[in-house]
Amino acid sequence: MNIFSIIKKKQLGLEHNSQELNFLISSYVNNEIPDFQVSAWLMATMLNGMTKKETSFYTKEIINSGEKINFDYLNTKYIIDKHSTGGVGDKVSFILGPILASIGCYIPMIAGRGLGHTGGTIDKLESIPGYNTNLNIEKFKNIVENVGISIIGQTQEICPADKKLYLLRDLTGTIESIPLICGSILSKKIAEGIKTLILDVKFGNGAFMETKKDAQKLGKILKSVGEKFNIEVYPFYTNMDQPLGNSCGLWCEIQESIECLKGRGPKDLMKIVNFLAINTLKKLKISNPQKKINQVIEDGSALKKFHDMVRSQSGEIDSLYDQKTNKPKFFKYIYAKKDGCIESMKTKDIGYSLIEIGAGRKNKLDILDNSAGILFYKKCNSNFKKGDRLAKIFCSNEIKLSKGYDLLKKSITLNYHN
Numbered sequence: 307m308n309i310f311s312i313i314k315k316k317q318l319g320l321e322h323n324s325q326e327l328n329f330l331i332s333s334y335v336n337n338e339i340p341d342f343q344v345s346a347w348l349m350a351t352m353l354n355g356m357t358k359k360e361t362s363f364y365t366k367e368i369i370n371s372g373e374k375i376n377f378d379y380l381n382t383k384y385i386i387d388k389h390s391t392g393g394v395g396d397k398v399s400f401i402l403g404p405i406l407a408s409i410g411c412y413i414p415m416i417a418g419r420g421l422g423h424t425g426g427t428i429d430k431l432e433s434i435p436g437y438n439t440n441l442n443i444e445k446f447k448n449i450v451e452n453v454g455i456s457i458i459g460q461t462q463e464i465c466p467a468d469k470k471l472y473l474l475r476d477l478t479g480t481i482e483s484i485p486l487i488c489g490s491i492l493s494k495k496i497a498e499g500i501k502t503l504i505l506d507v508k509f510g511n512g513a514f515m516e517t518k519k520d521a522q523k524l525g526k527i528l529k530s531v532g533e534k535f536n537i538e539v540y541p542f543y544t545n546m547d548q549p550l551g552n553s554c555g556l557w558c559e560i561q562e563s564i565e566c567l568k569g570r571g572p573k574d575l576m577k578i579v580n581f582l583a584i585n586t587l588k589k590l591k592i593s594n595p596q597k598k599i600n601q602v603i604e605d606g607s608a609l610k611k612f613h614d615m616v617r618s619q620s621g622e623i624d625s626l627y628d629q630k631t632n633k634p635k636f637f638k639y640i641y642a643k644k645d646g647c648i649e650s651m652k653t654k655d656i657g658y659s660l661i662e663i664g665a666g667r668k669n670k671l672d673i674l675d676n677s678a679g680i681l682f683y684k685k686c687n688s689n690f691k692k693g694d695r696l697a698k699i700f701c702s703n704e705i706k707l708s709k710g711y712d713l714l715k716k717s718i719t720l721n722y723h724n
Contacts, residue, residue: 309329330367345478355484368490372465375464380451391491393508393550394546397553409599409602412455414455439619455611468490481514487524492531502537508546552682552683554665561626564609636707638707640715642720646721655714
């Protein structure tokens with residue numbers, strides 16, 4: 307068996323067996339196959355797909371590349387995680403996770419970095435001074451048990467194959483492949499030791515799946531494969547035709563999440579959080595979901611849970627409320643030239659403008675600018691007057707700001723009144 311024959315087989319659209327996928331994944335993890343050959347296989351898979359059986363084998367091999375966590379000793383069925391398939395301004399995990407943990411759920415979350423035009427959960431959390439996303443399994447388990455929630459990145463212990471493949475997919479234009487998405491998402495979630503997975507499958511011009519039909523196709527496969535590994539998978543479908551919330555970027559999304567946990571979040575963002583929280587609690591057969599959600603926000607316990615997680619992972623709580631933290635050096639506004647309304651947004655291009663200003667990576671060696679982001683004062687179907695601020699873009703590199711600003715302006719379609 308060799309990598310060349312495996313690449314050729316997938317180029318011909320043929321089905322891999324478990325032995326071939328075991329050879330591919332184990333050899334790549336052990337650095338016995340170079341990136342360029344795995345890139346060729348990824349592209350062949352992107353073009354020709356995988357059967358459901360293959361996708362299950364592929365997922366299993368990624369799981370088996372590392373260790374698996376077991377939370378059975380907690381003696382509860384409320385060990386859950388939530389995963390979003392990616393969007394722009396998607397900070398739901400930072401709000402939903404603490405809410406659910408405050409209601410008695412356990413949330414062991416292994417998240418990823420930015421992928422394509424979408425922001426990364428781990429990149430955003432690492433904008434918090436001191437926050438450590440690289441915990442060993444024992445520390446991770448301890449925080450989940452005692453705090454109720456921990457969000458970490460992929461490590462060498464858990465799904466190391468996905469850590470390598472995730473980055474390579476981002477660099478080779480193979481992100482949108484459904485079987486590759488399925489293997490990446492489910493391997494981490496199954497290895498976490500969860501019993502229930504809530505999926506927020508995005509669709510629209512800012513999602514990897516542009517139509518609801520494609521999103522439902524992905525959700526159906528994720529559910530089918532997940533249940534083969536004895537996980538209850540519940541896919542929900544939400545729109546990403548504009549950024550979620552008012553802020554997009556790194557540190558600014560953490561700040562907006564805190565406002566949400568105080569009960570002061572943007573309506574569109576809180577609508578998604580509530581929708582997912584209520585449905586999660588219903589699936590777990592927890593009574594009075596809306597009342598419980600409102601209570602943990604109003605009494606501050608959800609915000610405290612977020613603080614506890616940050617503190618447990620060495621984050622500096624005071625920095626969350628210090629206006630000097632990650633303060634951008636430069637900013638520019640987009641103003642309305644006359645009365646009108648925002649007709650539409652090219653959300654994917656907004657994601658690319660964030661990459662231009664340093665909130666995402668063009669290559670794996672790029673250093674992120676934690677101060678970088680965009681604040682929207684107006685969104686789709688919003689009316690505005692001449693001279694109104696429509697958006698603010700900011701970062702700490704003036705040259706990058708100029709490039710991001712030009713792309714951002716082109717991504718917003720305005721309908722001026724005559």
